[in-house]
Amino acid sequence: MASMSTGLMLWTDAATAAQDEDTNVQNLPAVEVVAPQPTARRSAPRAPTRVVSSGKPNTRIYVYPTAPGNAKGLDVDKVPSSINAVDASQIKRAGSMNVTDALRDNVASVNITEVSGNPFQPNVEFRGFVASPIVGTPQGLAVYQNGVRINEAFADSVNWDLIPTAAIRSVTVVTNNPAFGLNALGGAVNLQMKDGFTYQGAEIDTMGGSFGRIQSSAQWGKHVDTNYAVYAALEGLHDNGFRNSAQSDVRRFYGDVGYKGGDSEFHVNMGLANNNFGASATVPAELLQQYWGAIYTNPQTTNNRVGYVNLTGKVEATPTWTFESTAHARVFEQRVVDGNPTSVQECAAPGLLCFGDDTTAANGLNGAQLVNPFASGTLLGEIDRTTTRSTTFGVSSQATNTDKLFEHENRFVVGASFDASVTRFNATAELGTIGTDYLVSGRGIFLGPSGTPATGEMGPVSLRTVNQYSGLYALDTFSMTDAFAITGGGRFNHAHVTLEDQLGTALNGDHSYDRFNPIVGGTYKITPELTAYAGYSEANRVPTPLELGCADPNNPCLIASFLVSDPPLKQVVSKTVEAGLRGTRELNIGTLGWKIGGFRATNYDDIMGLPVAGRQGFGFFQNVGATRRQGIEAEVNLKSETLQFHASYALVDARFLDALELSSNSPFAAGGTIHVVPGNQIPAVPRHRVKAGIEYAVTDAWKIGGDALFVSSQYLVGDESNQASKLPSYTVFNLHTSYQLSKNVQLYGKIDNIFDNRYATYGTFFDTTAVPNFGNGGNPFTDPRSLSPARPRAFYAGARVTF
Numbered sequence: 001m002a003s004m005s006t007g008l009m010l011w012t013d014a015a016t017a018a019q020d021e022d023t024n025v026q027n028l029p030a031v032e033v034v035a036p037q038p039t040a041r042r043s044a045p046r047a048p049t050r051v052v053s054s055g056k057p058n059t060r061i062y063v064y065p066t067a068p069g070n071a072k073g074l075d076v077d078k079v080p081s082s083i084n085a086v087d088a089s090q091i092k093r094a095g096s097m098n099v100t101d102a103l104r105d106n107v108a109s110v111n112i113t114e115v116s117g118n119p120f121q122p123n124v125e126f127r128g129f130v131a132s133p134i135v136g137t138p139q140g141l142a143v144y145q146n147g148v149r150i151n152e153a154f155a156d157s158v159n160w161d162l163i164p165t166a167a168i169r170s171v172t173v174v175t176n177n178p179a180f181g182l183n184a185l186g187g188a189v190n191l192q193m194k195d196g197f198t199y200q201g202a203e204i205d206t207m208g209g210s211f212g213r214i215q216s217s218a219q220w221g222k223h224v225d226t227n228y229a230v231y232a233a234l235e236g237l238h239d240n241g242f243r244n245s246a247q248s249d250v251r252r253f254y255g256d257v258g259y260k261g262g263d264s265e266f267h268v269n270m271g272l273a274n275n276n277f278g279a280s281a282t283v284p285a286e287l288l289q290q291y292w293g294a295i296y297t298n299p300q301t302t303n304n305r306v307g308y309v310n311l312t313g314k315v316e317a318t319p320t321w322t323f324e325s326t327a328h329a330r331v332f333e334q335r336v337v338d339g340n341p342t343s344v345q346e347c348a349a350p351g352l353l354c355f356g357d358d359t360t361a362a363n364g365l366n367g368a369q370l371v372n373p374f375a376s377g378t379l380l381g382e383i384d385r386t387t388t389r390s391t392t393f394g395v396s397s398q399a400t401n402t403d404k405l406f407e408h409e410n411r412f413v414v415g416a417s418f419d420a421s422v423t424r425f426n427a428t429a430e431l432g433t434i435g436t437d438y439l440v441s442g443r444g445i446f447l448g449p450s451g452t453p454a455t456g457e458m459g460p461v462s463l464r465t466v467n468q469y470s471g472l473y474a475l476d477t478f479s480m481t482d483a484f485a486i487t488g489g490g491r492f493n494h495a496h497v498t499l500e501d502q503l504g505t506a507l508n509g510d511h512s513y514d515r516f517n518p519i520v521g522g523t524y525k526i527t528p529e530l531t532a533y534a535g536y537s538e539a540n541r542v543p544t545p546l547e548l549g550c551a552d553p554n555n556p557c558l559i560a561s562f563l564v565s566d567p568p569l570k571q572v573v574s575k576t577v578e579a580g581l582r583g584t585r586e587l588n589i590g591t592l593g594w595k596i597g598g599f600r601a602t603n604y605d606d607i608m609g610l611p612v613a614g615r616q617g618f619g620f621f622q623n624v625g626a627t628r629r630q631g632i633e634a635e636v637n638l639k640s641e642t643l644q645f646h647a648s649y650a651l652v653d654a655r656f657l658d659a660l661e662l663s664s665n666s667p668f669a670a671g672g673t674i675h676v677v678p679g680n681q682i683p684a685v686p687r688h689r690v691k692a693g694i695e696y697a698v699t700d701a702w703k704i705g706g707d708a709l710f711v712s713s714q715y716l717v718g719d720e721s722n723q724a725s726k727l728p729s730y731t732v733f734n735l736h737t738s739y740q741l742s743k744n745v746q747l748y749g750k751i752d753n754i755f756d757n758r759y760a761t762y763g764t765f766f767d768t769t770a771v772p773n774f775g776n777g778g779n780p781f782t783d784p785r786s787l788s789p790a791r792p793r794a795f796y797a798g799a800r801v802t803f
Contacts (some may be wrong), residue, residue, distance in 0.1 A: 035641055065172055065190050066475060067179045067413050068147045069324050069398035070314060070761040074411060078205065078477055078485040080521025080535035081176035081578060082597050082633065084108075088169055088194070093705075095207070095736060095750050095796065097215055097237055097250065099165045099191070100124050104691075105171055105707055108633045108648035111689055113761045114337050115279040117295075117788050118241070120161045120248050123762075126173060127599060128654035128685045129186025130628035135334075135388075135546060138607045138621075142184040142572075145191045146269060146310055148328045149181065153222070153390040153421030155546040156183055157333075162273045162306045164254040166205070166217040167233035169194045175599070176535045176578050178491040179473045180519035181417065184539045186601060196221045196229025207457040207748075207798030211791075213238030215250075231256045242791055243293040244302070246279035254260040263316035270309040277302045281338075282764060282786040290775045292758060292789055297381065297771070298439045303335040311502060321399045330392045335385075341770035342382040344431060344447070346372060353431075355450040363448040365460065370445065379771065383436040383442045385429040394419035407605030409479040413489075418470045423545065427461040437775040447632045462502035465545035470494045475519070483525040487535070490518040495542040495558070495571075504740070509548055513571045515540040527583075530627065533597075534579035543569040547607060547621040570605040570623050580633075591642025601629040602657070610663045625658030627682060644695040644705070652689070654682035656720065665765040667784050668723040684762060686729070689714035701740040708733050716763040727787070730759035749797040753790070760787035 032227030033645035063073035064083060076083055084107045091102040100122050104112040111124040115134050123132040131151075139156040142149055151158055172178060172190045180188035199221035206216040215237035223229045237250040256269035279295045280302055287294040308330040316322050344362045347354040353370040355362035361369040374380065398415035432442040449459040473491035480486060493515050501507035521535025547569055580597020607625045610620055630653050637646035660676040668674060681687075688710070696703030713726035768781035 019182075041625040065174060065192075066477075067398060067415060067473065068144050068149070068181070068188075068190070068396065068417070069326075069400075069413075069415060070147050070192075070312060070557070073262050075476055077525055078411075078479070078487070078523050079535045080487050080523050081174070081798075082533075082580060082599070083582065083595065084173035084175070086171040089166060091168055091171075095738070095748065095798075097165045097217070097235060098122070098160065099159050099163055099171060103171065103173070103189075104709070105693060106646065108635050108691065109631070109649040109652060109689065110173070111652075111686060111711060113684065114279075114788050114790065115282070115762045117243060117282065118246065118277050118280050119791060120237075120239075120250060120275070121162060121277060121280065124158070124160070124189070125685065126189075127175075127186045127601065127631065128682065128754050129404060129601075130653050133148065133157050133159045133161070138547075138609060139183055139544075140185040140541070141184065142180050142188040143191070144180065144188060146178055146193050146312065147326050147396065148308075148310055148330075148394065149183075149419065150330070151183055152332055152334075152388075152393055153545075154388050154423045154425060154465065155438075155542075159304050159306070159334075161250055161275045161277075162252070162271075162304060162581075163191065164233050164235055164252045164271060164273075165192075166203075166219050166235055167193050167254040169198060175265060176385065176519065176521065176537045176576055178519055178537050178539045179413075179415070179475055179489070181471050181473075181491065182378075182469055182493055182495065183541045185572065187543055193217070193254065193256065193269065194221065194231055194233070195258045195269070196223055197258055197260065199231055202803040203800065205798065205800045207796055209796030210794035211242050211430075212238065212247075213794075213796065214238050227259055227261050229258045229260075231258075241279065241281075243279045243789070244295050245298055246293075246295070247276075247638065248278070249276045251275065252761055265310045265314045268309070269312075271306070273304065273306045275304045277304075282762065282788050284766060284768075284773070284781055284784040285783045285787050286781055287774055288760075288787060288789055289776055292792065294775075296438055296766075296786070297339045297341065297434070298336050299339050299383070301337045303333075305333045307331050320401055320403045323397070324399075325395070325397045326397045328393070332390045332392075334388045336387075338384045338386075338437075339432075339434075340382055340384055341434070341767070342380050342429075342431065344370075344380055344382070344450075344769040346374075347423075360451060362450045363459075365446050365448045365491065367448055370431075370447075373443065373445070379434045381432050381440040381771075382447070383430045383440050384427065385430070385434055386425070388423060388425050390421055390423040392419060392421040405478060408481075409476045412475070414474040416470075416472045418595065419467070421465075421467040423463075423465045423467075425461065425463045425465070425545075429459070434771060436778075438771065438774070460503065462508075463507050463545075464500040464502055466496075466498045466500075467545070468496040476798045484522065486520075486522040488518075488520045490516055492516045493540060493542075497542065497545055497548065499545055499548060511543070511544040511548060513540075515573065529585050530581065530583040532579075532581050534577075536575075536577045538576070539574045541572040541574075541607075543571065543607060543621070547609075550744070569607060569621065572606055573604045574601050575604075576601040577647070587638075590638050590643060592636070592638050594634075596632070596634040598630070598632045603627045608662075620663075622662075624656070624662070625661055627655065628657055629654045629682075642697040645693070645742055647692040648690070650689045651687060652685055654685040656680045656682065660720070664718045664720065665767060665784065666718050666721070666724060667765070668719075668721065674719075674721040674723070676720045680720060683715040683717045683719055686712045686714040688729075695736075702737070703739075704735075704737045705737045706733065714763075715764060718765040727760060727763040728762075730757060730790070732757060732759075732790075744802050746800040746802075747797075748800065749795075751794070752794045753792060754791035757790075758792065759790050761790050762788040 094102040109126045122135045131141035135155045175187040202220040208214040219233040221231040232255040235252045239248045252273045254271045254673040258267045310328040314324040348358040353362040396417035401412045429447045430442040474488035477487045477692040495513045497511045499509040517538040519537040523533045578599035582595035605623045610751045631651040635648040664674045690710040693707035710731045712729045737747035765784045766786040772778040774779045
C-alpha cells in the first residue's frame with residue numbers, strides 16, 4: 001500500500017491526495033479501500049484513484065505518527081494513546097495565520113494563552129504542559145516540523161510565528177510516546193508540511209479587517225514531470241493591534257523540491273521568516289480598567305528571524321523495510337528591547353547612583369560607581385536589550401519493518417538522532433527615565449555588575465552555550481489477534497550542555513544528563529466501530545542553558561534578560577498513564593466520531609521560574625519536587641457533505657504534590673515567600689475547557705458557521721498557595737461564513753468575539769511600588785494584578801482565488 005502523507009497518513013491505492021483533503025481521523029469518512037497484495041512492489045507512482053462505494057461496509061485505514069520520522073505510521077486502531085489531529089481544511093476554516101488557533105478550536109485539552117499580549121506569540125498549553133515563545137517559561141511539549149525538532153536551543157522556547165501556516169498539511173498532538181525525545185513531557189506537536197506531490201495548483205488568499213489587519217498568502221505546487229515536484233508558500237501580515245504600540249509584522253516563506261523514483265523519495269525544503277512585534281507584556285489591572293489597550297513600560301519590541309534547510313530521503317528497500325534519513329541546519333536570531341523599572345536609585349550621598357538601596361554602589365561598565373546625571377526626584381528606569389543567536393545542525397535516521405512475527409502482523413521501528421547547537425547570548429542594561437506615558441528613554445549610561453557582593457544581574461552578559469542532544473529509540477507493535485495489539489519500546493536520551501562565560505567565569509558550567517524512557521500499551525477493537533486503548537510511558541526534560549544560568553536564589557536574574565550563576569538543576573522526569581475509548585459510526589446524516597479518555601502525568605523534580613519579591617522582573621529557576629496533571633477528555637463530531645459539527649470537554653487538574661516555600665509577589669506573601677501545601681493547584685491551568693463548532697452548507701455555494709469557547713477560572717502565576725482570587729472564566733463566540741462565487745473564487749468573512757467580551761487569558765502579580773499609577777494622578781498602584789488582555793470584537797473579510 002502506498003503512503004499518501006508523511007504525517008497523518010491515509011493508506012489507499014492512491015499515491016497522492018487531493019489538495020487540502022480532510023484527514024481528521026475522528027471523522028473517518030467512509031471510502032472503500034482496495035489494497036494490493038503485500039508482496040507486490042511498486043515500480044512507479046500511480047495516478048490517484050477513488051473507488052466508488054458499492055453499498056457494502058466501507059473502511060478507510062488511517063495511520064498515525066508514532067515516531068519523528070516520515071515513514072509509514074501506525075493504524076489508528078493500534079495506537080495506545082489519544083488521537084488528536086488537525087488537517088489543512090480545518091486550519092483554513094479557522095481563518096487565521098496562526099496554526100495555534102486551529103489547535104485551540106479542534107483539540108479538546110489545548111488552551112491558548114496570550115502571555116505576551118500578542119496573538120502571534122501565544123502559549124500553547126496542552127494537559128497543563130506548555131510550548132511557549134516566552135523565554136523563561138518552563139517548557140513541556142516538543143514541537144516537530146517535518147521530523148525536525150524546532151524548540152529553540154537556548155530556552156526550548158517555541159516561536160509559533162515562524163511556522164508558515166499555509167504550508168501545513170497536518171498537525172498531530174502525540175501523547176504517551178517517548179520516541180519524540182526531550183521535552184515531550186506532555187506530548188509532542190508534530191507538523192507535516194505540503195509538497196508538490198501532495199498539493200497541485202495555486203492559491204492566493206487575502207484578508208483584512210479590524211485594528212489595521214491586512215494579510216495575504218500565496219501557495220503553488222506542481223508535479224513537474226513523472227519524478228519531480230515543487231511547492232512554495234509565501235505569507236505576509238501587518239496588524240496594528242488593539243493595544244498601544246502593539247503592531248505586528250509577519251513575513252514567511254517555505255519551499256520544497258521533491259523527487260520520486262521507483263521506491264525512493266527525496267526532498268529539499270527550506271524556510272525563511274523575519275517578524276517584528278511590539279507591546280509584549282502584561283498590564284496592571286488598574287490601567288486596563290481605564291483603557292483596554294493600555295501598556296505598562298515601553299519600548300517592548302521583539303524581532304525573530306530564522307532560516308533553515310532540511311534534506312530528507314526515504315527508500316523502500318523491500319516490501320517490508322523502509323529506511324529514511326534527515327539532515328538539517330537552522331539559524332535563529334532574536335533581538336528584544338524591553339523598557340523596565342530599575343533597582344537603581346539616588347544615593348544618600350549626593351551626586352551618585354546606588355543599587356537596591358541608597359548606600360550600595362551602582363557601577364558602570366568600568367566597575368566604578370556611577371555619577372548621578374539625573375535631576376533629584378527623577379523616576380529611573382532601564383532599557384534591557386538581549387540578542388540570542390543559535391545555529392543548530394542535526395541528523396536522524398529511522399528504519400521501519402512490517403514483516404510478520406510468528407505469523408502475526410508486526411510493526412517495528414528503530415531510529416537515532418543527533419543535534420548540536422551553538423548559542424551566543426548577549427545582554428545590556430541602559431539607564432534612562434520613565435515618563436508619564438510609561439516610556440523609558442535611555443540616556444546612554446550602561447550598568448555593570450552591581451550589588452553586594454557585586455553580581456552580573458544588572459550588568460552586561462556575554463555567554464556561549466553548546467547543546468549536544470542524542471537519542472536512540474525502538475518501538476514495536478505486535479498484533480496478538482486481529483482485534484488485540486500491544487506496543488512496547490523506549491528511547492535513551494543523552495544531553496550535554498556547556499556554558500562558557502565570555503566576560504568572566506561566573507556562568508561557566510558543564511552538565512550531562514542521561515535517561516531511558518520506556519513505553520508499553522495496548523489496544524483492543526471491541527467491535528468494528530469501537531476501540532479501547534491504554535498505555536504507560538515516561539519522558540524527560542533537561543534544564544536549558546537559560547535555566548542553568550539563572551538558578552541561584554541568592555543572585556536572581558532579570559528573567560529573559562540576564563544570567564548570573566550556574567548551580568546545578570535536576571532533569572524533569574514525567575510518568576504518564578492514559579486510557580480510553582474511541583469509535584466511529586455511519587449515520588444517515590453523516591459520519592459520527594467520538595472519544596473519551598483519561599490521563600495522569602506525574603512530574604518529578606519539576607522546574608519552575610520563581611519571582612523575587614519587590615524586584616520587578618527578577619527571578620530564578622528551581623526544582624520544586626513532584627507535580628501532577630490529570631484529567632478527562634471527551635469529544636464528539638459529525639461530518640457530512642452539508643454539516644460539520646464538533647463539541648468537546650476537557651478537565652485538566654494540575655496540582656503540587658510536595659510542600660514548598662516559594663518566592664512570590666503575591667499580596668499574601670509573608671516576607672516575600674508563600675507556603676505551598678500538597679494539593680494546591682498549579683497556576684495558569686484552567687480546570688475546564690468546553691468547545692463547540694458548527695458549519696452548515698445553506699446551498700452548494702454558501703456556508704455559515706460559528707464556534708464557542710468556554711475556559712474556566714485559573715489561579716494567577718505567583719499564587720501557587722491558592723490564596724488570592726482567581727482570574728475569572730470567560731466565554732467567547734465567533735461567527736464565519738463563505739460564498740463560492742465561482743469555481744475559482746471564494747469570498748469569506750468572520751467576526752471574532754461577537755459579544756465584545758472583555759477578558760484576560762493570563763494573570764500574574766507585579767511590584768506596585770516600582771512605578772506610580774500615572775492614570776490615577778501619580779498615586780501608587782493598589783491592585784497587584786497584572787493581566788494579558790484578549791482582543792475585543794473584530795471583523796474580517798477576505799477572498800480566496802485558486803488556479
